[in-house]
Amino acid sequence: MSKTYYNPADLRKFGTITEWSEELGNKFFEYYGKVFEEGALTAREKSLIALAVAHTEQCPYCIDAYTKDGLQRGITKEEMMEAIHVGAAIKSGATLVHGVQMMNKVNKLEM
Amino acid sequence: MNKKSLLARNNDLANTKRQLEVLSNGQFASGELPTFAKKIAATNQFPLRPKKLEILQINMGYMCNQVCAHCHVDAGPDRKEIMTLKTMQECLNVIKKTGAHTLDLTGGAPEMNPNFKWFVEEAAKLGINDFIVRSNLTIIRANKKFHDLPKFFKKHSIHVVSSMPHWTRGKTDKQRGDGVFDKSIKALQELNAVGYGIPGSDLKLDLVYNPSGAFLPGNQKALESDFKKALKEEFNINFNSLFAITNLPISRFLDYLIASENYEDYMYALVEAYNPEAVKNVMCTNTLSISWDGWLYDCDFNQMLNLKVNSSVKHISEYNEELLQNRNISINQHCYGCTAGAGSSCQGVVA
Numbered sequence: 001m002s003k004t005y006y007n008p009a010d011l012r013k014f015g016t017i018t019e020w021s022e023e024l025g026n027k028f029f030e031y032y033g034k035v036f037e038e039g040a041l042t043a044r045e046k047s048l049i050a051l052a053v054a055h056t057e058q059c060p061y062c063i064d065a066y067t068k069d070g071l072q073r074g075i076t077k078e079e080m081m082e083a084i085h086v087g088a089a090i091k092s093g094a095t096l097v098h099g100v101q102m103m104n105k106v107n108k109l110e111m
Numbered sequence: 112m113n114k115k116s117l118l119a120r121n122n123d124l125a126n127t128k129r130q131l132e133v134l135s136n137g138q139f140a141s142g143e144l145p146t147f148a149k150k151i152a153a154t155n156q157f158p159l160r161p162k163k164l165e166i167l168q169i170n171m172g173y174m175c176n177q178v179c180a181h182c183h184v185d186a187g188p189d190r191k192e193i194m195t196l197k198t199m200q201e202c203l204n205v206i207k208k209t210g211a212h213t214l215d216l217t218g219g220a221p222e223m224n225p226n227f228k229w230f231v232e233e234a235a236k237l238g239i240n241d242f243i244v245r246s247n248l249t250i251i252r253a254n255k256k257f258h259d260l261p262k263f264f265k266k267h268s269i270h271v272v273s274s275m276p277h278w279t280r281g282k283t284d285k286q287r288g289d290g291v292f293d294k295s296i297k298a299l300q301e302l303n304a305v306g307y308g309i310p311g312s313d314l315k316l317d318l319v320y321n322p323s324g325a326f327l328p329g330n331q332k333a334l335e336s337d338f339k340k341a342l343k344e345e346f347n348i349n350f351n352s353l354f355a356i357t358n359l360p361i362s363r364f365l366d367y368l369i370a371s372e373n374y375e376d377y378m379y380a381l382v383e384a385y386n387p388e389a390v391k392n393v394m395c396t397n398t399l400s401i402s403w404d405g406w407l408y409d410c411d412f413n414q415m416l417n418l419k420v421n422s423s424v425k426h427i428s429e430y431n432e433e434l435l436q437n438r439n440i441s442i443n444q445h446c447y448g449c450t451a452g453a454g455s456s457c458q459g460v461v462a
Contacts, residue, residue, distance in 0.1 A: 012379065044333065072322065072329040074337055076279060 011061045044073050051080055052087035114178050116187040117363060124366045125185065127417040133365065134444040138375060144382050147446045154387040158439040159395065164432065166213040166398040168411060168457070169194075169202055171221035171230075173403065176253045179274075179287045181321055181364040183415050186219040193223070194403040199230045201405055201427045206237050209432060211399070213241040215457065217411065220250045222260060235267050242269045245319075245457075248298040249291055261298075261305045270315040271307060272354070272457075273299070276323045278341035286323040299348045308350040317352045319459075325373035327380060327451055328355035331460045354459030357381075359412050359448035381447040389454025392461035395440045401427055409440045411457070416445065 018025030036046050047069050054062030070080050117125040124130055138144040151157045172193030175186035194202075206214065214234055221227055221244060231242070244264065251260045264271055275295060276286045283292035299316075303309060308316030318338065322328050335353035342348040358364045360377060368374040395409040399420075405427040408414040419425045422438040454461035 012383075042333075043330070044337075068326050071324060071326045074277065074320075074329060074334050076282070 006060050008060075008064065011064060014061070044075065047073055048075065048079065048083040052083040055084050056087040056091050113180075114187075116178065116185045116189050117366060118185055119187070119189040122366060124362065124369075127415070130361055130365060130416060131443060133369070133374075134360065138378060139444055144378060147442050147444050150382070150385055150447075151387075151390055151442075154390070156387065156390045159390070159393070159442055160439065161436050162396045164209070164211045164397060164399060164436060166215050166394075167202075167206070167209060167211045167401065168215040168217060168398050169401045170403055170411065170414060171216055171218050171224040171227060173219045174223045175219040175247065176223065176250055177220070177247055177288050177291065179363070180367060181286060181323070181358050183359055183362045183364060183412060184219060185362045185415070190219065192403050193219070194226075194230075194405075196226055198403070198405045198427065199226060199233075201430075202230075202401060203233050203237065205427060205430045206234055206239060212239075213243060214239045215243040215245070215398075217245040217457075220247050222246065222250050222257060228263060231263075231267055231269070242267060243272055244269050245272050245274075247287075248273045248275070248295040249287075251298040251301060252294045261301050261307065264302075265305045265307070265314060268314065270317070271302060272317045272319060274321065275299075275318045275338070276321055278338050278345075282323050286321070296346050296348065299342070299350070300346065303347075303349055308348075310349065316350045317354060318350050319354045319356055321356050321358055325368060325371065325377045327357055327384060328455070331355040331453065352459070354457075355453075355455070356457070356459065357448045357451055357455035359445045361412060361445050362415055378444065378447070381451045384451035385447060386450055386452060386454060386462055389450040389452075389462040392454065392456075393446070393449045394456035394458070394461070395449075398457075399435065407435065412445055412448075413441055416443070418443070 015029070018029070036043060036050070041049075047066060050062070051066040051070055054066050067080065113120070124133075139146050148157055151159065170184075173184055173186045173190035174188065174193050175182075175184075175190065176188060178187040216227075216231070218224075224230075231244075235242070246260070251257050273295070274287070275283065277283050280292040283295065284290065299308075302316055305314070306312045307314045320328060320334055320338070328334065331353060334355055338353050339350070342350070360368055360374070360381075365374070368377050395413070398410060400408040400411050400414050402408065402414050406414070407420045407422075407425055407427065407430075408418065409420060418441040420435060420438055421441050422435050424431050424434050449455050449461075
């Protein structure tokens with residue numbers, strides 16, 4: 001029995017979620033596969049977006065998966081790090097922009 | 112980065128029996144992953160049999176000026192095994208009568224064999240119309256005596272196939288050694304200068320991409336377009352096609368996988384990406400591999416694992432195409448490397 005919540009080997013078992021709810025599971029994977037196909041955005045661009053979101057979601061499975069996916073596509077480590085900074089900038093920006101709410105409240109409450 | 116072959120380092124994996132043990136044990140012995148034989152049997156593709164022979168791939172020797180981290184040949188400057196004139200003559204006797212239309216020269220660095228040019232000239236006289244030389248590029252810049260290679264290749268209309276793991280210096284040098292990127296760029300420019308890879312030219316220059324680590328190659332077309340764009344913009348280099356080749360878990364790449372604790376995941380990824388369509392066109396079905404000392408193999412990988420052809424004819428001196436074509440191809444778990452995703456061969460994807 002695993003002593004931690006996350007086990008790297010569990011990523012390979014992702015597909016087994018269909019076993020307990022076949023229709024929804026299959027629909028999800030079909031959708032997921034379609035999303036990452038070449039479209040108005042290239043598969044390479046989508047891979048970088050996925051990597052950035054994997055970090056903001058702090059999903060270790062997704063980080064493993066999309067780091068490897070990026071390497072397979074020839075994406076460089078500089079490109080990967082820049083993508084993560086985009087995620088981090090939005091995360092910190094999202095925190096800081098709420099500062100306006102704090103300022104509004106202070107201005108309202110203070111005489 | 113190691114500057115010596117596994118053999119010179121007395122590494123356990125220089126022993127091919129040890130490599131085959133590794134490939135048969137672990138996940139495959141426990142049944143967690145199916146053996147390659149079992150997997151192809153499920154789609155009625157066992158035993159694997161040759162189709163029409165198209166390519167004779169001759170390994171001119173394991174000597175090389177580079178010591179690439181992923182090399183399946185375990186080639187390097189310390190490897191002294193190179194083809195003798197006697198074996199070359201035996202190869203020429205076979206070239207006279209073979210049904211194969213392509214001669215594929217590989218190594219090591221085939222150009223380092225002192226009789227390389229003589230052999231090419233003799234084979235050209237015999238009317239081979241498709242000549243491939245697998246050149247590591249840096250050899251052209253390694254020594255003055257190799258500077259005329261681009262002109263020599265051109266004279267015999269040789270199809271040049273060269274390794275290039277990435278369009279950035281860092282990734283290339285990490286896999287192939289310090290300074291390899293700059294020398295490779297210079298060599299590519301020299302090949303372009305004599306007409307190789309230029310649009311409209313008949314002189315073909317293809318690049319081979321191997322992943323520089325424990326991951327599989329991405330889409331060949333997408334990588335080709337990224338390589339073309341980057342090499343053209345930064346260095347004004349032209350080439351024809353990019354072949355994306357999967358690293359097989361043998362020799363130095365196997366050593367790397369084990370040392371970096373990536374072996375199990377890598378084998379799992381290969382098995383997961385198994386594509387029965389790729390099995391139909393694996394290169395062992397249309398190629399015969401000949402070693403520097405004249406032994407016959409299903410492919411260059413089986414050569415490096417010392418898995419000789421499963422036939423009464425095992426050496427070039429007793430070559431008999433009809434007998435050889437009636438054989439079962441030797442397989443093991445490394446074969447998953449050629450059937451993953453779009454498949455992999457010395458000519459790139461197969462499915």
